[in-house]
Amino acid sequence: MSGYRSVSGMPCVACKWGRQGAPNRTHCINCGITEYSNNDTDYACTPCPDGMDTEGKNQQAECIDCPGGTYRNSSVVNCTICPAGYFSLGKQGTCTECPGGYYSTLAGATTCTACLAGQFKSSLTGCTDCTNGRFAPVVGYDTQGACDLCPVGKKSTLITASTSCDDCPAGFISNDQRTSCSSSCNGPTYSVASSSVCQTCFGGFHQINNQACSACGTGQFYSTTLNSCQSCPLGKYSNSLAASSCIDCSPGTITNQTNQLQCIACEAGRYSVGGTSCQPCPFGTFSSTAGAGVCASCDAGYGSVQGQTVCSRCIARQSGPQPTTMCDFCSDGFFSQEGTACAACPLGFDSTTGKACVACVDGTSSNSSAACAPCTSNSIAAPGVVGMPGCIPCLGGALSIPINTGTVCTLCAAGQTASGPVCSSCDPGFISVNPGQSACVPCGVGERSVGNIACTQCLEGEYRSGGATCSQCPFGSFSTYQGSSSCFKCDSGSISNSSSTTLCFECPAGQFPNPNQDACLPCPLGRYSAVSSYECSECPPGTSTLSPGSASCTACPAGKRSSQWNAGCVDCAPGRYANGTGHWECALCEPGFASNNGTNATGIPVSGSDVFFSSGTLAGSVGRGDGVSCAACPAGRVSSPMRDGCSDCPAGTYNNLTAQIYCQSCPPGTFSTGGAGTCTWCAPGKFSLGGVSVCSNCPDGQGTDFGKQSSGACELLFV
Numbered sequence: 168m169s170g171y172r173s174v175s176g177m178p179c180v181a182c183k184w185g186r187q188g189a190p191n192r193t194h195c196i197n198c199g200i201t202e203y204s205n206n207d208t209d210y211a212c213t214p215c216p217d218g219m220d221t222e223g224k225n226q227q228a229e230c231i232d233c234p235g236g237t238y239r240n241s242s243v244v245n246c247t248i249c250p251a252g253y254f255s256l257g258k259q260g261t262c263t264e265c266p267g268g269y270y271s272t273l274a275g276a277t278t279c280t281a282c283l284a285g286q287f288k289s290s291l292t293g294c295t296d297c298t299n300g301r302f303a304p305v306v307g308y309d310t311q312g313a314c315d316l317c318p319v320g321k322k323s324t325l326i327t328a329s330t331s332c333d334d335c336p337a338g339f340i341s342n343d344q345r346t347s348c349s350s351s352c353n354g355p356t357y358s359v360a361s362s363s364v365c366q367t368c369f370g371g372f373h374q375i376n377n378q379a380c381s382a383c384g385t386g387q388f389y390s391t392t393l394n395s396c397q398s399c400p401l402g403k404y405s406n407s408l409a410a411s412s413c414i415d416c417s418p419g420t421i422t423n424q425t426n427q428l429q430c431i432a433c434e435a436g437r438y439s440v441g442g443t444s445c446q447p448c449p450f451g452t453f454s455s456t457a458g459a460g461v462c463a464s465c466d467a468g469y470g471s472v473q474g475q476t477v478c479s480r481c482i483a484r485q486s487g488p489q490p491t492t493m494c495d496f497c498s499d500g501f502f503s504q505e506g507t508a509c510a511a512c513p514l515g516f517d518s519t520t521g522k523a524c525v526a527c528v529d530g531t532s533s534n535s536s537a538a539c540a541p542c543t544s545n546s547i548a549a550p551g552v553v554g555m556p557g558c559i560p561c562l563g564g565a566l567s568i569p570i571n572t573g574t575v576c577t578l579c580a581a582g583q584t585a586s587g588p589v590c591s592s593c594d595p596g597f598i599s600v601n602p603g604q605s606a607c608v609p610c611g612v613g614e615r616s617v618g619n620i621a622c623t624q625c626l627e628g629e630y631r632s633g634g635a636t637c638s639q640c641p642f643g644s645f646s647t648y649q650g651s652s653s654c655f656k657c658d659s660g661s662i663s664n665s666s667s668t669t670l671c672f673e674c675p676a677g678q679f680p681n682p683n684q685d686a687c688l689p690c691p692l693g694r695y696s697a698v699s700s701y702e703c704s705e706c707p708p709g710t711s712t713l714s715p716g717s718a719s720c721t722a723c724p725a726g727k728r729s730s731q732w733n734a735g736c737v738d739c740a741p742g743r744y745a746n747g748t749g750h751w752e753c754a755l756c757e758p759g760f761a762s763n764n765g766t767n768a769t770g771i772p773v774s775g776s777d778v779f780f781s782s783g784t785l786a787g788s789v790g791r792g793d794g795v796s797c798a799a800c801p802a803g804r805v806s807s808p809m810r811d812g813c814s815d816c817p818a819g820t821y822n823n824l825t826a827q828i829y830c831q832s833c834p835p836g837t838f839s840t841g842g843a844g845t846c847t848w849c850a851p852g853k854f855s856l857g858g859v860s861v862c863s864n865c866p867d868g869q870g871t872d873f874g875k876q877s878s879g880a881c882e883l884l885f886v
Contacts, residue, residue, distance in 0.1 A: 179192070182195035182204070183195065184204055184205045184206070184228035185197060185198050185203065185204060185205075185225075185226035185227050185228045186198060186204065186212075186226060187204055187211045187212045188211075197225045197226035198212035198225055198226055198227060199212065199225050200220075200221055200223060200224065200225050200244060200245075201214060201215045201220050201221055201230070201239075201244060201245075202214055202215065202221070202225070202227070203215065203221065203227045203228055203229050203230050204228065205228040205229055214241075215230035215239075216230065217238075217239065217240045217241075217259070217260025217261075218232065218233050218238065218239060218240075218257075218258035218259045218260050219231060219232055219233060219239065219258060220233060220239050220244070220245050220246050222245070223244075223245055232257055232258040233246035233255075233257060233258055233259065234246065234257050235255060235256050235257040235277035236248060236249055236254065236255060236257075236274075236275035236276055236277045237249065237255060237257075237259075237275065238255050238259045238260060238261050238262045239260065240260040240261060248274045248275040249262035249274060249275055249276060250262070250274050251271055251272055251273055251274050251276070251291065251292045252264060252265055252270060252271055252290070252291020252292050253265065253271065253276070253291070254271055254276040254277055254278055254279055255277065256277060257277075264291065265279035265288075265291060266279070266309070267288060267309030267310070268281060268282050268287075268288055268306075268307035268308050268309040268310070269281050269282065269288065269307055270282065270288055270290070270291060270292055270293055270294060271291070271292065272292050272293065281306045281307030282294035282303070282306070282307055282308065283306060283328070284303055284304060284305050284306050284308065284328075284330040285297050285302065285303050285314075285328030285329055285330040286303055286314075286328060287303055287308070287310040287313055287314045288309075288310070296328040297314035297323070297328055297329045298314065299323060299324065299329075299344075299346045300316065300317055300322065300323050300344045300345035300346040301313065301314035301315060301316055301317065301323060301329065301345070302314055302315060302317060302323050302329040302330055302331055302332050303315065303329075303330060304330055304331060305330075314329070316345055317332035317341065317345035318332065318345075319340070319341055319345075319364075320334065320335050320340060320341055320360075320362050321333060321334055321335060321341055321345065322335060322341050322342075322345050322346060322347055322348050323345060323346070324346065324347065332345065334360050335348035335358075335360065335362065336348065336360055337357075337358060337359050337360045337362075337379070338352055338357065338358055339352075339358065339362075340352070340358055340362055340364065340365060352365035353365075353394075355367055355368040355372070355380075355389075355391075355394055356368065357379055357380055359379075368380035369409070372389065372409055382408040382409035383396035383405075383408065383409055383410060384396070384408060385405055385406055385407065385408065385410075385428040386398060386399055386404065386405055386425075386426040386427050386428045387399065387405060387410065387426065388405055388410045388411060388412050388413045389409075389410070389411055398425040398426035399413035399422070399425060399426060399427060400413070400425055401421075401422055401423065401424070401425060401442070401443045402415065402416050402421065402422060402441055402442030402443040403415055403416065403422065403427075403442070404416065404422055404427045404428055404429050404430050405428060406428045406429055415442055416430035416439070416442030417430070417442075417460070418438075418439065418440055418459075418460025418461070419432060419433055419438060419439055419457075419458035419459045419460040420432050420433065420439065420442065420458060421433065421439050421442050421443055421444060421445055422442065422443075423443075423444070430442065432457040432458035433445035433454075433457060433458060433459060434457050435454055435455055435456055435457050435459075435476045436448055436453065436454055436474045436475055436476045437454065437459070437474060438454055438459040438460060438461055438462050439460070440460065440461075447473045447474030448462035448471070448473065448474055448475060449462065449473060449490070450470070450471065450472060450473060450488070450489060450490055450491055450492060450493065451464060451465050451470055451471060451487065451488025451489055451490060451493075452464055452465065452471065452475075452488070453465065453471050453475045453476055453477055453478050454476065455476050455477065464488055465478035465487055465488035466478065467486070467487070467488075467507070467508035468480065468481050468486065468487060468503065468505075468507040468508050469481060469487050469488065470487030470488045470489055470492070470493035470494040471487075471488065471493060472492075472493050479493065480505060481493075481494035481503070481505070482494070482505055483503060483504050483505045484496055484497055484502065484503060485497065485503065486501075486503055486508055486509040497509035497518070499517065499518065500512050500517055500518060501518065502518050502523060502524050512524035514532075515527050515532055516539075517539040527539035532558045542558035546558040546559060546560040546561060561576035561585070578602045578603030579599075579602065579603060579604070580602050581599055581600060581601055581602050581604075581620050582598065582599055582618060582619035582620045583599060583619075584599055584604055584605065584606055584607050585605075592619055593607035593616070593619040594607065594635065595615075595616055595635035595636055596609055596610050596615065596616050596631075596634065596635040596636065597609050597610070597616060597619070598610065598616050598619050598620055598621060598622060599619065599620070600620055600621070607619075610622035610631075612631060612632050612633075612652035613625050613630065613631055613632075613649075613650035613651050613652045614631060614650065615631060615636050615637045624649040624650035625637035625649060625650055625651060626649060626667075627646060627647060627648065627649055627651075627667075627669045628640050628645065628646055628666070628667030628668050628669050629646065629651065629667060630646055630651040630652060630653050630654050631652065632652045632653055639666040639667040640654035640663075640666065640667060640668060641654070641666065642662075642663055642664055642665070642666065642683060642684070642685030643656065643657055643662065643663055643683050643684035643685045644656050644657060644663060644668075644684075645657065645663055645668045645669055645670055645671055646669065647669050647670070656684070657671035657680075657684045658671065659680070659701030660673060660674055660679070660680060660699035660700050660701040661673045661674065661680065661684070661699060662674065662680045662681075662684045662685055662686060662687055663684070663685065664685045664686055671684075673698055673699040674687035674696075674698070674699060674700065675687065675698055676696060676697050676698045676700075676718035677689060677690055677695065677696055677716040677717050677718040678690065678696060678700075678716060679696050679700055679701060679702050679703050680701060689715040689716030690703035690712070690715060690716055690717060691703070691715055691734065692711065692712055692714070692715055692734040692735050693705060693706050693711050693712060693729075693730075693732050693733040693734030693735065694706065694712065694717075694734075695712055695717045695718055695719055695720055696718065697718065705732065705733060706720035706729070706733040707720065707733070708729055708733065708751030709722060709723055709728070709729050709748075709749040709750050709751040710722050710723065710729060710733060710749060711723060711729050711730070711733050711734065711735050711736050720733075722748040722749035723736035723745075723748060723749060723750060723751075724736065724748055725745055725746055725747055725748055725794075725795045726738065726739055726744070726745055726764070726793060726794035726795040727739065727745060727750070727794070728745055728750045728751055728752050728753050729750075729751045733751075738764055738794055739753035739762070739764065739794035740753065740764075740811075741762060741763045741764055741809070741810075741811035741812070742755060742756055742761065742762060742763075742807070742809045742810035742811035742812075743755055743756065743762065743794070743810070744756060744762050744794050744795060744796055744797050745794065745795070746795055746796050753794065755810055756797035756806065756810035757797065757810075757826075758806060758826075758828045759799060759800055759805070759806050759825070759826030759827050759828050760790070760797035760798060760799055760800065760806055760810065760826060761784070761785060761788065761792065761797055761798060761800060761806045761807065761810050761811060761812050761813050762791075762792045762793065762794055762796075762797040762798065762810065762811070763783065763784050763785055763792055763811055763812055764792075764793055764794045780792065780798065783812075784811065784812025784813065785798050785800075785812060785813055786804075786813070787800075787801035787803070787804060787813070788800055788801055788804075788813055789801070789825075797810065799825045799826040800813035800825065800826060800827065801813070801825055801844075802822055802823050802824055802825055802827075802844035803815065803816055803821065803822055803823075803842045803843050803844040804816065804822065804842060805822060805827050805828050805829060805830060806826075806827075806828055815841050815842030816830035816839070816841065816842060816843060817830065817841060818839060818840050818841040818859075818860030819832060819833055819838065819839060819858040819859050819860050820832055820833060820839060820843070820858070821833060821839050821843040821844060821845055821846050822843075822844065823844050823845055832857055832858035833846035833855070833857055833858055833859065834846065834857050835855060835856050835857040835880075836848060836849055836854065836855060836857075836871075837849065837855060837857070838855050838859050838860055838861055838862050839860065840860055840861075841860070849862035849871065850862065851870065851871055852864065852865055852870045852871060853865065853871065854871055854880060854881050865881035866881065868883060868884060869881035869882060869883055869884060870882065870884050
């Protein structure tokens with residue numbers, strides 16, 4: 168068993184203290200450093216607990232406590248000195264870090280030293296003085312790495328090691344760093360001692376040296392724009408402390424200085440509106456008491472000059488109140504007694520410069536308080552009647568004689584009526600049958616006036632529906648009766664080309680009326696008309712007219728067709744033909760035939776109308792080829808795709824028939840040079856394989872016999 172040994176089969180013996188049995192149990196071995204055994208029953212050495220060691224020795228029966236300032240645990244062998252900034256009281260497995268506000272500068276410390284007041288622990292081994300704006304109030308103050316910031320409203324101005332903060336005085340607050348107190352209370356704000364923020368003065372109060380608020384005095388108000396108490400301006404006042412605004416003076420009162428606590432009343436005879444000055448009452452007004460906001464107007468017949476407290480009576484023939492003088496004379500046509508308003512003279516009476524009213528003379532009158540004036544046109548004042556109230560108008564168709572001042576009315580003659588101050592003749596188309604008619608009357612429709620006294624009917628070819636006189640019927644219309652109110656439009660297909668006409672004329676065949684129906688126009692080419700037609704008809708396809716103004720259409724001759732809108736006949740185009748009359752289109756020539764309408768037709772007649780073409784696009788052809796019929800292309804030539812000519816067969820080809828559209832390739836042993844009707848045999852010693860324009864020479868030693876070229880090949884020659 169562990170802790171015992173046995174030798175040569177002998178009984179086991181316990182190992183001494185400080186030793187233990189070897190692994191094979193044959194002998195005892197010493198306990199190692201930091202191990203011990205102190206009991207015969209211990210089977211093995213025991214490790215020293217934390218905070219104890221064997222002082223570097225083995226074979227120990229016990230462990231010794233580590234002294235103060237040292238520590239030991241399983242990670243170290245012997246008791247180890249604590250580093251600076253740490254301490255131990257002895258028998259400790261670890262060293263303890265100095266607490267906040269404490270430090271140790273030496274290794275192996277058993278206690279820590281407290282930081283002084285005004286300092287903070289800046290490291291494990293030392294303290295640092297508090298900076299400006301911070302403080303540490305007591306020894307060993309745990310500031311957690313820095314001194315405390317002074318509270319708001321306080322400051323610390325010591326450069327280092329502050330143990331307390333000072334209050335900011337009234338009117339000041341501390342800055343964010345608490346290093347100083349700044350005078351930041353501005354405008355309507357203030358602060359008391361140790362304040363953290365500036366307070367705002369109430370409305371009507373202003374700050375004093377940033378430390379307190381004081382009410383604005385009477386006659387003042389607090390200006391938020393200028394942040395100070397200001398004097399009330401002219402026209403305003405303030406009768407209480409701490410006013411936030413001034414009060415406007417009421418109408419009739421003013422302040423003639425600033426900084427006033429009340430307004431003063433304007434004296435009698437004066438008034439005020441804006442509150443800054445008293446103004447004299449204007450002409451025609453007054454104020455009898457002090458403090459008037461407006462002046463009262465004088466009664467009718469009374470007046471005043473400026474600044475009066477009462478109004479004065481106007482004399483007779485004068486009126487008041489007046490805007491620029493005390494009293495003034497009544498206007499013409501008005502009169503007044505003393506102290507009364509001007510009154511209008513009765514109708515038919517007048518006054519001048521305020522004198523008494525007198526009657527208007529003959530031929531004159533007054534109306535609506537106006538002065539006497541001559542009667543207007545066509546009115547009279549009765550003779551011998553003085554003061555007649557107004558003029559009497561003459562009846563319609565009568566004038567006053569003399570003009571405008573007359574006393575009798577005279578009738579206008581027949582054919583006239585009164586027009587202003589004279590008798591005027593009736594306008595054309597109007598009449599007055601009797602003298603003294605109040606108005607001219609119009610003639611009826613279809614009538615005209617004669618001498619302004621009678622109406623008569625319009626003549627044939629004339630009309631009247633209004634206007635002054637009868638009018639002639641315009642071109643394209645007519646009237647057959649007297650007294651017509653309108654003209655009739657000519658029938659379609661007829662015209663009238665003179666004014667005042669009583670009938671219309673038919674357009675002849677081949678013509679039609681223009682839109683105004685005052686002329687007949689010829690039908691254009693391709694159109695025709697019968698007598699009295701209102702328009703021209705288009706010719707049928709294949710026909711046309713020979714000239715403008717035709718009454719009928721003619722069939723297009725052979726070799727021609729009708730043009731667009733049938734406005735004439737045109738030649739068939741090359742390659743086409745029309746072999747009869749009345750064609751509206753030309754037919755394409757048959758394959759192998761062609762037509763060029765006689766172009767380059769230097770032909771020689773052969774029979775009937777056929778010719779032989781010796782040159783041109785139809786050279787060698789026989790036929791007309793002139794658009795009436797097509798000519799057959801000769802042997803050796805074929806018709807073009809458009810049938811407008813014949814073209815030669817290419818070299819190496821031939822055509823031995825007429826009226827063909829294709830050429831054939833020359834067979835072997837032959838050739839052609841173009842436009843050939845047949846192919847030519849190659850000469851002896853030459854050969855061709857077919858479809859060539861020339862034959863080739865046989866190679867040396869080979870040749871061909873004439874008449875044996877059908878194979879096209881050369882053969883060896885035998886000597």
